[in-house]
Amino acid sequence: MPRTSPLSPNQRLRALLDDAGCTYDALAREINMRGAMRRPPLRLSYNRSAVAHWLSGTKPRSQVAVLLVEALSRRLGRDVTLVEAGLAPSPPEQDADVASRNQIAGPDCTPCREQHLPSFTPWLRSEGQPWERSGAPDPGARRVGAAELATAESAVLFFGRQARFAGTESMGAALSFLLDDVDSWLRASATARTHASLLTATSQLCFLVARMWIGAGEAKEAQQYFHLALDVAGEAGDTLTYALVLRALSSQSFRQGHPGQAEWLASAALDCLPATAEPARRAYLLAQSAVTKAAAGDRRATLRDLCGADRQRARAGDGDGPFTSYAETALAYQRGEAMAALGDVDLALRAYDRSLRLREPEQHWAIALTHTRLAELSCSIPDVERAVLHAREAVRKFPHLYPKVVGMLQRRLWRALAPYRSTAAVQACFEGFVANTTVETIGHHCTYP
Incomplete structure (x- = not known):
């Protein structure tokens, strides 16, 4: 230097x-x-x-x-x-x-004008700017303890379920809870252990809000809340939650077309993961690492991480906590992503099909995304008939999704099917796309692979 x-x-x-x-x-x-x-x-x-x-x-x-x-x-x-x-x-x-x-x-004179996050205000704003803590703990404030911590941890479980099945409909409630309750608890007097545990719950709530923003198709807002979750987990000294957020950021980077960045973040997440981490959490990280290794063309590392994820997932069993479980359907989807990146189309199709079979009907976002991936891969074989079938299934989920998500999926399907637009089946499918651009969304049910 x-x-x-x-x-x-x-x-x-x-x-x-x-x-x-x-x-x-x-x-x-x-x-x-x-x-x-x-x-x-x-x-x-x-x-x-x-x-x-x-x-x-x-x-x-x-x-x-x-x-x-x-x-x-x-x-x-x-x-x-x-x-x-x-x-x-x-x-x-x-x-x-x-x-x-x-x-x-x-x-405008600032050299990093376009790079840093916008300034935040500590109240819920319609444009989606993040909640921000009001300040450091105030030793003179009222004391908080086990009751407040239990409420915060229960909120994580509640909003975790809401994020899985009701998407962004509960985002306002989550943000209000952060502002009206959590913010004051973090500034109150508490034991060091209670304060650190409250910080962990806060980080997890920010993580869930970020996932809700993904369900709305708002990548920028999701990124802001993931960064906030990372910062709070770091302040808590919670390397486990920190690793989980890094993994989520890796997934975001991969979806946005930055595989090198995604690989680095996935590797950093595994480096941060404590040796005592539960199997479900380790499986969650290994599955994303496999996808990024596949994108880099490293077949051996991909298969190693997928095998590791399978073993850890088998040890974990079935749970329903947002940070203590990893669904088999999500792991199957990640396997499909990894196999597709390696060019093993047949294995990828089988993995995506398995993921679909395990999905619950209310998981509209994940189902639509998986059908879109199946349509894209089917076009690459090419199996146009199968691609059209999956495209139609994806379109059936559009009324349950946010407009930005619908637009993203439509564009992907359009690009995949465009080379075959002269066929009657594809033309009919395109007409379905046009019809669904004017459909007002009637629900916001999202879940995430």
Whole structure:
């Protein structure tokens, strides 16, 4: 790292950290995660020692400096420049009162303007901006204990079931619970163990809200809540929940067409997973790792991870908790994804078919997605008749899905079937697409492979 000469403490950066109420560990974790989400990803492994070095005057390299001010911008709810953070020299005529001139210049002067998350307000907003905690625990506040923790943990189970079968219909209730109850509990006096457990429950609730946003087709909002879940899990020191969120982010990256980033996140999730983790959780992580290894063309690693996921899933048995179980139907879907990435179409088709057979009828989102994957693969053989059959089954689920999800699935089916549009069956299927673009959604039942 380049050093200032002579080396002197970075008081500007220290002041920003104090204002943000951010620990060294939390800042380092967020920088690592923001690096991982870059395209191409930056594989960073900073810790509190690195932050201490920066405060002492050591300057991070330019890419990392940008990530640092992005993290501070999100936490402070405003734009922070490299100059304000003491990571770039001020022009001679602007040495004094940098912050006020930043306000005069306007936010467009910030080099990371388009990169950091928007500033958040601590109440539910229609545009989907995340809930944010109001502040650090207040030792003078009322004391919370076992009763509040039990309520929070029960809420995780309740909203986990809602996220599986009722999708985003319960999102408002989940966010209200975070704002009206959880936020005040986190600022109340509590034992260290109770406070950490409340943080874990909070992280899990944010995770579930992110999954609800996926069901609505809102990837940006989902990403924001996954990052919030990651941050809170890190503050709790809960490496298990932290690993589960990393796995979810890997799945998001894979769906959005970033396989390299997805592989790195899946690997990081397994690295974070405690040795004492329950089999269902290990199966959940291994299944995603297999998909990313398959996308990289590593057949041996793919089969190793799939076998490991099968073994762990068999040991886990059947449960219904959102963070303590992993459904066989979800593992079958992941096997289909892995086999498809390896080019084993027949094995992929069989895995997707098995996933469908195990689905409950109310799992509309997952059923529609799986039929779409089957249609795409059938076109690649090509088996147009089978592709049309699955496309029609997917379309039948459209009235139960959000418009953005419907549009995404329609586009995928359209691309897959377009080479065969001269056939009567495909033409009829296309007419079904058009008809369903005007259908108002009547329900929002979603679940996730």
